[in-house]
Amino acid sequence: MTDYSIPQPTSGDIVDLITADHRLLEDLMRAMRDESADREAARVAFSDLLVAHSEAEEDNVYPKLKSKKVIDGEEEEHGEEEHAATNEALLKLLQAKGTDTQKFEDALEGVAEVLNHHIGEEELSILNPAREDASEELRQELGTQWLVKRNELLESGAGSLENVEKIVKKAYDDGLLPNDEQPQE
Ligand SMILES: [Fe+2]
Ligand SMILES: [Fe+2]
Numbered sequence: 001m002t003d004y005s006i007p008q009p010t011s012g013d014i015v016d017l018i019t020a021d022h023r024l025l026e027d028l029m030r031a032m033r034d035e036s037a038d039r040e041a042a043r044v045a046f047s048d049l050l051v052a053h054s055e056a057e058e059d060n061v062y063p064k065l066k067s068k069k070v071i072d073g074e075e076e077e078h079g080e081e082e083h084a085a086t087n088e089a090l091l092k093l094l095q096a097k098g099t100d101t102q103k104f105e106d107a108l109e110g111v112a113e114v115l116n117h118h119i120g121e122e123e124l125s126i127l128n129p130a131r132e133d134a135s136e137e138l139r140q141e142l143g144t145q146w147l148v149k150r151n152e153l154l155e156s157g158a159g160s161l162e163n164v165e166k167i168v169k170k171a172y173d174d175g176l177l178p179n180d181e182q183p184q185e
Helices: 014-033 039-067 073-095 102-133 136-155 161-173
Strands: none
Touching: 014 039, 014 102, 014 136, 039 073, 039 102, 039 136, 039 161, 073 102, 073 161
């Protein structure tokens, strides 16, 4: 994989769309591990996609699936907590100055650990119920709505260091991350 441009479809089944993004995030993590790849370009694409993907899930997918009783409040909140933990690990990755350093590689493995866990859990506990219990019409509707938000965030460079700092700070304020771990300013 040498081209890190992120596709921006405008319609589709929400389950297929989210799953395709998960595979893309996994590919980008693999590229960041590869010394012969353009790790910096992969980091930029990964950060933008991860933030846009997760924020758009929280914005309309989780709440809508909850209101249709496909998932419950606990599953929604657990997803949000995992997004917060992933964003916190992403922040460390963005704070690494270069990409050919031990600090970068350690931070990358930190993100990979929390993100791989979240992807597995989301596909099992949110996407499987959506396949089973959400109508084809609802899945298409959610797909369109999610893409509008996701693509808008991608265009706005949602994965910038400044924006990720802001999102992590808000997660602490909202109690989604344990407070004793808040980094010193
Ligand atoms: Fe996801
Ligand atoms: Fe997610």
